[in-house]
Amino acid sequence: MWRDLVATPLFGITLTLVVYMLAQQAYRRLNSVLVNPVLVSIVSIVILLLAGGIDYRDYARGGDLILFLLGPSVVALAVPLYQRRQQIWQRKAPILLGVLAGSLASIISACGLAWLLGGSREVILSLAPKSVTTPIAISIVEKIGGIAPLTAALVVLTGCLGAVCGPEFCRLIGITSPVATGLAVGTASHGIGTARMFEVDRLAGAVAGLAIGLTGLATTFLLPLLMALGGF
Amino acid sequence: MVRGFALLLLFQLCGEATSRLLDLPIPGNVMGMGFLLLALLLKIVKLQWLEEAAELLLSRLALFFVPAGVGVMVYGDLIAAEWLPISVATILSTFVVMAVTGKLAQRLEVPETDDVA
Numbered sequence: 517m518w519r520d521l522v523a524t525p526l527f528g529i530t531l532t533l534v535v536y537m538l539a540q541q542a543y544r545r546l547n548s549v550l551v552n553p554v555l556v557s558i559v560s561i562v563i564l565l566l567a568g569g570i571d572y573r574d575y576a577r578g579g580d581l582i583l584f585l586l587g588p589s590v591v592a593l594a595v596p597l598y599q600r601r602q603q604i605w606q607r608k609a610p611i612l613l614g615v616l617a618g619s620l621a622s623i624i625s626a627c628g629l630a631w632l633l634g635g636s637r638e639v640i641l642s643l644a645p646k647s648v649t650t651p652i653a654i655s656i657v658e659k660i661g662g663i664a665p666l667t668a669a670l671v672v673l674t675g676c677l678g679a680v681c682g683p684e685f686c687r688l689i690g691i692t693s694p695v696a697t698g699l700a701v702g703t704a705s706h707g708i709g710t711a712r713m714f715e716v717d718r719l720a721g722a723v724a725g726l727a728i729g730l731t732g733l734a735t736t737f738l739l740p741l742l743m744a745l746g747g748f
Numbered sequence: 749m750v751r752g753f754a755l756l757l758l759f760q761l762c763g764e765a766t767s768r769l770l771d772l773p774i775p776g777n778v779m780g781m782g783f784l785l786l787a788l789l790l791k792i793v794k795l796q797w798l799e800e801a802a803e804l805l806l807s808r809l810a811l812f813f814v815p816a817g818v819g820v821m822v823y824g825d826l827i828a829a830e831w832l833p834i835s836v837a838t839i840l841s842t843f844v845v846m847a848v849t850g851k852l853a854q855r856l857e858v859p860e861t862d863d864v865a
Contacts, residue, residue, distance in 0.1 A: 579815030700850030
């Protein structure tokens with residue numbers, strides 16, 4: 517009976533919501549960025565699934581239904597963009613140049629570091645689109661010959677890292693403007709970073725949301741160019 | 749509320765259709781965001797039709813990423829095989845991107861501070 521229940525969407529959805537609710541309570545109680553609710557939920561659910569001997573595919577039946585809501589959420593990012601269109605349009609040059617420089621820095625630093633540390637060609641290529649939102653990152657990595665599942669995992673890890681400490685890191689190095697902070701976290705950590713920025717500031721969230729699309733576009737066009745230049 | 753969700757899904761569907769028909773590298777939901785922004789700017793769609801649904805989704809955006817993160821467990825072996833270059837490159841590069849983007853955008857955002865200083 518338990519086996520059958522676990523294989524229904526009810527299990528995955530309930531597990532995700534209950535764990536996330538508890539993680540949010542812990543976050544409010546402890547008031548520390550280290551207990552970021554998304555990260556704590558992911559780690560807790562993975563541990564629970566492994567401990568209970570539950571197959572990931574069983575969890576995904578419910579998990580995928582929650583994941584589905586990401587689609588309309590990305591479309592909904594048009595709403596804060598529209599509401600803050602004047603503030604954003606006034607800063608179009610810093611936004612576009614910031615995303616362009618960040619996308620270049622992402623490819624060069626990720627691939628360069630992996631190369632210095634002796635990473636294989638497939639791993640180096642899989643790292644290149646790590647700051648790009650998952651669907652765009654997958655289509656990029658399939659074209660350049662990396663490992664798509666590895667990229668998908670790295671995209672999520674990059675997102676969590678930026679969400680956990682992005683706003684704090686920006687403040688530490690003297691980035692104070694909400695537009696610059698939102699752009700930095702959105703460019704580095706796509707949707708997961710954007711989710712965190714919406715908790716910090718609405719304008720920063722709107723700019724981070726814009727950065728998801730722009731970083732995807734910039735990387736799609738920059739990466740083949742850089743690979744040709746680097747003789748890859 | 750129902751109208752808002754219906755519109756969001758409709759725009760996502762249009763985005764998906766365009767992305768597939770034209771074989772674009774941009775995913776359907778990002779195309780849908782672009783289409784919706786255009787429709788709002790052209791006053792084809794009214795902001796108040798969407799506000800409630802958009803607010804509901806965006807205020808819970810973080811939750812929707814949890815199942816994606818759990819999915820990483822399936823690829824644990826891939827990461828373990830070359831964990832050192834992967835972890836160092838991912839972590840350091842993420843901070844490099846935030847520093848480059850944030851510093852540059854902030855510098856360009858207020859060019860007059862340089863003149864004053």
